Amino acid sequence: MNADLVRDEIRALHAYPVADARGFIKLDAMESPFAFPASLRAGLADALAGASLNRYPSADAAELKAALRRAMRIPDALDILLGNGSDEIIQLLALAVARPGATILSVEPAFVMFRMIATYAGLGYTGVPLNPDFTLDRSAWRAAIRDTRPALIFLASPNNPTGNAFPPEDIEATIEAARAVGALVVIDEAYFAYADTDFLGHVAQHDNVVLMRTVSKLGLAGLRLGLLVGRREWLEQFDKVRLPYNINALTQAAATFALAPPHYASLLAQARGLVEERARVRAALCTLPGVTVHPSQANFVLIRVADAAATFEKLLAARILVKNTSKSHPLLAGTLRLTIGAPHENDALLAALRQAV
Numbered sequence: 001m002n003a004d005l006v007r008d009e010i011r012a013l014h015a016y017p018v019a020d021a022r023g024f025i026k027l028d029a030m031e032s033p034f035a036f037p038a039s040l041r042a043g044l045a046d047a048l049a050g051a052s053l054n055r056y057p058s059a060d061a062a063e064l065k066a067a068l069r070r071a072m073r074i075p076d077a078l079d080i081l082l083g084n085g086s087d088e089i090i091q092l093l094a095l096a097v098a099r100p101g102a103t104i105l106s107v108e109p110a111f112v113m114f115r116m117i118a119t120y121a122g123l124g125y126t127g128v129p130l131n132p133d134f135t136l137d138r139s140a141w142r143a144a145i146r147d148t149r150p151a152l153i154f155l156a157s158p159n160n161p162t163g164n165a166f167p168p169e170d171i172e173a174t175i176e177a178a179r180a181v182g183a184l185v186v187i188d189e190a191y192f193a194y195a196d197t198d199f200l201g202h203v204a205q206h207d208n209v210v211l212m213r214t215v216s217k218l219g220l221a222g223l224r225l226g227l228l229v230g231r232r233e234w235l236e237q238f239d240k241v242r243l244p245y246n247i248n249a250l251t252q253a254a255a256t257f258a259l260a261p262p263h264y265a266s267l268l269a270q271a272r273g274l275v276e277e278r279a280r281v282r283a284a285l286c287t288l289p290g291v292t293v294h295p296s297q298a299n300f301v302l303i304r305v306a307d308a309a310a311t312f313e314k315l316l317a318a319r320i321l322v323k324n325t326s327k328s329h330p331l332l333a334g335t336l337r338l339t340i341g342a343p344h345e346n347d348a349l350l351a352a353l354r355q356a357v
Contacts, residue, residue, distance in 0.1 A: 009119050016116070024321040025348055027339040030160070030191075030300050032219035034270050034342065040263055047257040048250055057249035064252045067259035068227055072213065075204055079235040082247050086190060086214045086226035087113050090154070093186060093210075093228075094121035095241045097151040105150035107136065109161060109329040111188065114154045126150065130331060134162040134294065136170045145177040153178050156188035158195050161325050161337045163296030165197045175206050184234070187211045191298040193218055193271040194278070203229055210234055217299055218267045220258055223251045274299050278340045284350050290357050300339045305357055308334045314356035320349055 003011060019028060036044060058064075065080045074080060083089035094104065094117050104118040108127030118125035128144045131137050145153065155174055157166045171187065178185045185208055187199045192213055203211045210230030215223060225247065228235065257263065282301055285293045292304040305311045308326035315322055323337040338349065 007122075013116065013119060016112070019321060021321050024316075024319050025341065025345045026321050027341050027345065027349060028321045028323045028337075029221075030217060030298070030339050031221045032217065032270060032274070032299070033340075033345060034219050036219065036258070037263075037266050040258075040266070043263075044254060044257055047253045051249040051253040053249060055249075056245045057247060057252055059244060061247050061252050064247070064256045064259075067256045070261070071259040071264045072200075074200065074229055077231075078203055078229050079232045081228040081230075081235045081238055081242065083226040083228065083242075084246050085216065085224040086188070086212050087117070088246065089212055089226050089228045090114065090117045090186075091120065092238050092241045093152055093184075094118060094123055096238050097184075098123050099151075102151040103148050104152045104154065105144060105148055105183075106154040106156075107141070107159070109159075109325075109332055110154070111156055111160045111190075112328070123151075130162070132331065134159070134164050134331070136166055138170070138173065142173070142177050145174070145181060145183065149181040150183050153183050153185045154188060155185065156190065157197060157199065158191045158296070158298040160190065160298065161300075161302060161323070161328070161332070161335075163294060163298045163300055163302050163337075165195050165297040168197065168199075171199055171202060175202065175209055179206075179208050183208065185209045190214050191217055193268060194275055194299045195297040197297070200229065203231070207231060215255060215258070217271075219270060220255065220267070223255050223258075225251055225255050271299075274340050277343060277346055281338070281340060281346050281350065285353070288353060288357055291353070300337050302332075302335055302337050304334045305336065306334065308336055311353070311356045312336060315349070315352050318348070318352040318355075320352050322349075 061082055068080060090113055098121040103124035103126055105126050106114045108129050115125050126144060126148050128141050158164060175185050189199060189211060200211060203209050210228055212228055214226040282293055285291055285303060290306050294302040308324055312324040325332045325335045325337050
């Protein structure tokens with residue numbers, strides 16, 4: 001192998017790690033713990049059986065977009081661009097603006113793919129550290145926007161891996177600061193079903209904002225379907241970078257079925273149940289000595305313990321897999337990210353943590 005053919009910055013990276021979860025209670029990846037409702041599986045099978053596997057999938061996925069528009073109440077004035085998960089959408093955005101010297105700006109810690117995809121696309125990346133309580137350092141943030149003059153600003157609310165949502169005034173201040181330097185703000189609402197905030201209205205109000213969502217956190221992670229909502233003039237440009245037929249026929253059929261009004265209501269009801277479980281788990285975690293529990297509006301909770309590595313290993317020994325975030329950023333020292341699972345999974349996690357800490 002001639003390693004010199006590969007760009008230096010790519011050789012310096014590590015591939016995105018995915019742990020082998022076979023035989024474990026899986027609480028590391030912010031998935032819904034609930035299988036697709038049994039009452040709907042026969043209908044889903046019929047929908048999949050009707051997909052034409054001998055043909056390329058619908059290039060514009062018009063039926064699926066209509067289902068998303070109806071389910072998520074996306075105004076007719078806004079367009080929808082689909083991606084093979086949110087990761088592909090981030091990549092499309094990065095490729096579209098990847099001219100020499102262009103930069104992506106986000107907070108730190110944040111979703112790791114913002115930084116990784118910036119590297120893939122040959123873009124610069126600047127991460128602005130959050131405050132110790134994971135709120136936005138407003139003065140540093142505004143200064144970074146002014147001085148960096150980024151092409152794209154990614155701000156996830158709720159934020160991964162911290163779990164907190166940013167208040168509307170922070171989003172609005174970001175939009176105005178971005179306008180002054182000609183930047184596009186990308187609001188990532190992957191966890192919208194679990195949060196009290198909703199920034200869809202900001203996309204209609206401002207011409208320098210687009211919004212990402214995904215169905216992954218709603219129990220449909222296996223479909224790999226993300227969406228970008230924005231004004232037509234933006235999405236027309238990003239669509240030029242999208243590879244044709246990126247949403248396969250089975251995903252289109254399954255997602256269209258799952259997003260039908262009564263079926264989508266079932267998924268949202270499961271999400272509401274996880275919000276109740278989140279409150280129960282947080283309350284129990286707060287009783288554990290030596291455990292700091294951070295606020296969350298996502299389907300996970302971030303905790304801080306005296307020895308994250310040892311606690312992680314003790315949970316592994318109990319066949320429970322969580323995410324050890326303690327070495328991913330200085331602000332995350334001593335932290336573990338715990339996905340909210342089904343009640344019996346959460347009970348097992350709490351019992352193991354009582355022993356571990």
